[in-house]
Amino acid sequence: MNKVYDCVIIGAGPSGIGCALALKDKGFDIALVEASTPGGKVNIAPRVDNYPGQKEIPGPDLAVLFYQRVLDHNINFIGDEIKSLTKENDLFISKGNNDTYVSKTVYIASGTTERKIGLPKEDQLFGHGLSYCALCDGHFFKGQDVLVIGGGNSALKEAIYLAGITNHTYLIHRRNEFRGSNKIVDELKSFKNVTILTPYIPVEFLGEDKLEGVVIQHRETGEKQTLSVQGVFPLVGQDPNSKYIELDIKNEWGNIPVDRKMMTSVEGAFAGGDILPRDIRQIYLAEHDGKVAANSIEEYLRK
Numbered sequence: 001m002n003k004v005y006d007c008v009i010i011g012a013g014p015s016g017i018g019c020a021l022a023l024k025d026k027g028f029d030i031a032l033v034e035a036s037t038p039g040g041k042v043n044i045a046p047r048v049d050n051y052p053g054q055k056e057i058p059g060p061d062l063a064v065l066f067y068q069r070v071l072d073h074n075i076n077f078i079g080d081e082i083k084s085l086t087k088e089n090d091l092f093i094s095k096g097n098n099d100t101y102v103s104k105t106v107y108i109a110s111g112t113t114e115r116k117i118g119l120p121k122e123d124q125l126f127g128h129g130l131s132y133c134a135l136c137d138g139h140f141f142k143g144q145d146v147l148v149i150g151g152g153n154s155a156l157k158e159a160i161y162l163a164g165i166t167n168h169t170y171l172i173h174r175r176n177e178f179r180g181s182n183k184i185v186d187e188l189k190s191f192k193n194v195t196i197l198t199p200y201i202p203v204e205f206l207g208e209d210k211l212e213g214v215v216i217q218h219r220e221t222g223e224k225q226t227l228s229v230q231g232v233f234p235l236v237g238q239d240p241n242s243k244y245i246e247l248d249i250k251n252e253w254g255n256i257p258v259d260r261k262m263m264t265s266v267e268g269a270f271a272g273g274d275i276l277p278r279d280i281r282q283i284y285l286a287e288h289d290g291k292v293a294a295n296s297i298e299e300y301l302r303k
């Protein structure tokens with residue numbers, strides 16, 4: 001017979017850790033289960049300088065500070081990947097590679113994964129001119145030339161943000177029509193330092209230690225041209241890490257909508273952080289969700 005936890009938290013990024021710290025302080029019996037490195041995506045943020053309390057800090061160093069709090073609070077941290085999450089007889093069953101965790105409530109904070117372009121050097125140039133988050137890293141390219149790849153609202157909005165701080169912002173999209181709204185496309189077009197090129201795809205990232213340019217190709221004519229840019233932002237979407245969830249709580253894209261208490265459509269199942277359907281994904285928001293969820297989980301458990 002498995003032990004029954006008050007709460008199992010899936011994912012030890014800022015959201016999962018935020019929730020774990022608060023629940024532990026409230027005296028609940030919890031397990032924080034993480035498939036990879038504690039700190040989550042913060043580990044791949046080159047530099048974080050918008051997090052209150054830290055002037056400017058490399059992402060991996062901030063992730064260590066997050067994990068230090070977990071250790072200081074004596075939180076039951078378990079390295080395991082959850083492969084399925086179900087609810088049976090009012091209890092949540094999180095089955096991992098190594099063990100099965102049973103709990104009265106669950107906090108789902110397993111985040112998202114950036115969709116990659118899939119070109120050679122994409123990993124090599126990541127953090128050296130290539131970034132998946134304009135809002136986070138755009139200011140490193142102040143006064144420089146950058147390229148945004150993508151045609152959804154996120155790509156368009158991040159291109160507008162970049163247009164405001166860079167010398168020139170290019171945007172390429174593989175179709176002539178944008179998935180994002182016409183209003184946002186028009187707003188982007190109103191910038192004098194923006195060039196929109198369609199239907200183009202990237203075919204090569206140039207540079208070894210740092211990005212020096214991107215070769216793009218017209219999808220109909222095959223014509224190629226090189227854009228000399230110092231920054232490139234592939235913003236072709238994020239996939240929620242939610243495939244393992246067998247509860248009926250996901251929207252059509254796999255994100256998890258919640259109410260203002262961070263509860264999903266299944267009683268006792270809470271979610272927060274990047275896995276929610278939202279436009280802005282940031283550390284402070286993820287952490288905030290974790291804290292709000294901890295209060296709601298307390299309320300739910302005491303009922």
Ligand SMILES: Cc1cc2nc3c(=O)[nH]c(=O)nc-3n(C[C@H](O)[C@H](O)[C@H](O)COP(=O)(O)OP(=O)(O)OC[C@H]3O[C@@H](n4cnc5c(N)ncnc54)[C@H](O)[C@@H]3O)c2cc1C
Binds near residue numbers: 012037040273284286
């Ligand atoms: C390149 C980059 C730079 C960024 N820079 C900044 C910045 O400067 N400032 C800022 O505020 N934000 C920044 N962000 C955004 C920020 O990192 C995220 O918003 C934040 O980390 C989201 O926290 P989270 O806890 O929701 O998810 P994550 O941080 O993604 O954590 C989710 C965790 O869940 C784990 N997990 C997934 N599936 C499972 C499973 N099945 N079982 C167990 N564990 C699982 C993952 O391994 C991961 O550790 C950046 C993001 C990127 C990609």
